[in-house]
Amino acid sequence: MLVLGIETTCDETSCALVRDGYEILSLVISSQAAIHDAFGGVVPELACRQHIDIISQVLMQAVAEANISLEEIDLISVAKGPGLIGALLIGMNFGKSLAWALKKPLIGINHIEAHLYAAVMSHVPPPHLPALGIVLSGGHTSIVDMQAIGSYWLIGETVDDAIGEAFDKVAKILGLGYPGGPIIEALAKKGDPGRFPFRSGHVKGYPLHFSFSGIKTAVLYTVREMSLTEADICDIAASFQRAVFEDVLHKTKIALSQYKSKALYLGGGVTRNETLRALFAKHLDTACFWPENSLCLDNAAMIAGLAYHAWHAHPVSSLFELEPETRIPFQAKL
Numbered sequence: 001m002l003v004l005g006i007e008t009t010c011d012e013t014s015c016a017l018v019r020d021g022y023e024i025l026s027l028v029i030s031s032q033a034a035i036h037d038a039f040g041g042v043v044p045e046l047a048c049r050q051h052i053d054i055i056s057q058v059l060m061q062a063v064a065e066a067n068i069s070l071e072e073i074d075l076i077s078v079a080k081g082p083g084l085i086g087a088l089l090i091g092m093n094f095g096k097s098l099a100w101a102l103k104k105p106l107i108g109i110n111h112i113e114a115h116l117y118a119a120v121m122s123h124v125p126p127p128h129l130p131a132l133g134i135v136l137s138g139g140h141t142s143i144v145d146m147q148a149i150g151s152y153w154l155i156g157e158t159v160d161d162a163i164g165e166a167f168d169k170v171a172k173i174l175g176l177g178y179p180g181g182p183i184i185e186a187l188a189k190k191g192d193p194g195r196f197p198f199r200s201g202h203v204k205g206y207p208l209h210f211s212f213s214g215i216k217t218a219v220l221y222t223v224r225e226m227s228l229t230e231a232d233i234c235d236i237a238a239s240f241q242r243a244v245f246e247d248v249l250h251k252t253k254i255a256l257s258q259y260k261s262k263a264l265y266l267g268g269g270v271t272r273n274e275t276l277r278a279l280f281a282k283h284l285d286t287a288c289f290w291p292e293n294s295l296c297l298d299n300a301a302m303i304a305g306l307a308y309h310a311w312h313a314h315p316v317s318s319l320f321e322l323e324p325e326t327r328i329p330f331q332a333k334l
């Protein structure tokens, strides 16, 4: 089954062609990072305009790279949310128009579930289930109990900032660019992680929940009192990164002790971070499955891959019913 994926939830415009849930024939991602860099974060209006300008081109490139014709597509899938409303509308209406014109079925896919599926599709099936799924992205920080592909129960999430958002905000405070994650990771390699006693937050009564707004403020107050040298910036980056990753590791250990899990599946932009991967490899015995690098950040291959399973679980086209959902509670059964 040949599935087209369309992803426009935030600041990446992406189309992909994936066969039978795993085989990526093409994946085109057009990043808007350069557009949003000057603002230290995504400007929704600019994101929408760029999606409109480029989406047809991204589709045609994906079709050309896969060496197929549009008529060969069996199913069109689009990220239905969570995300920015204007950005979602563009991908969704593009998908609807295409499905209408080509007379193909259309389904909507939860972007966050797709981030977890990215780790599943990066490895040889079948997945090791039940497992814990951990989403670490710019918009979400969640731990889920994964019973099957398409069956997830939320067991922990952030109560304020997402982890990637914290990286981006700390980078902004330090006068670095956007997205902040890769810049902080690079600077942290040259810094002393023990210099600043930053701590991630704990949510009373909810040991698996996250809170990152406090650590961001702690960085802000620290910076205000200093005239920063390059070495200071590296030390702050390293201390911040260590604090948030140790928190994720700690909560993962708690979740592993509470839920029967054969493996960990991780996804989202922050899982690109090599220091995080090394920390998990060092401290956990449980097998960790990470997405391939190209599938960590927002991409349409994870949408098309998960759509294959979603369609088999529920083969109904929702061309007319589908609406964008800016927030989707993470408790899903396909």
Ligand code: KG4
Residues within 6 Å of the ligand: 010, 136, 137, 138, 139, 140, 163, 164, 165, 167, 168, 179, 180, 181, 182, 185, 268, 269, 270, 271, 272, 273, 274, 296, 297, 298
């Ligand atoms: O998953 P994603 O593309 O977008 C959302 O769905 O939100 O993740 C983007 C986030 C950004 O906050 C970015 O700073 C972060 O992922 N990120 C990283 C790294 N690469 C990207 N964070 C830490 N280390 C990295 N190497």
Ligand code: ZN
Residues within 6 Å of the ligand: 111, 115, 137, 138, 268, 269, 297, 298
């Ligand atoms: Zn994402």
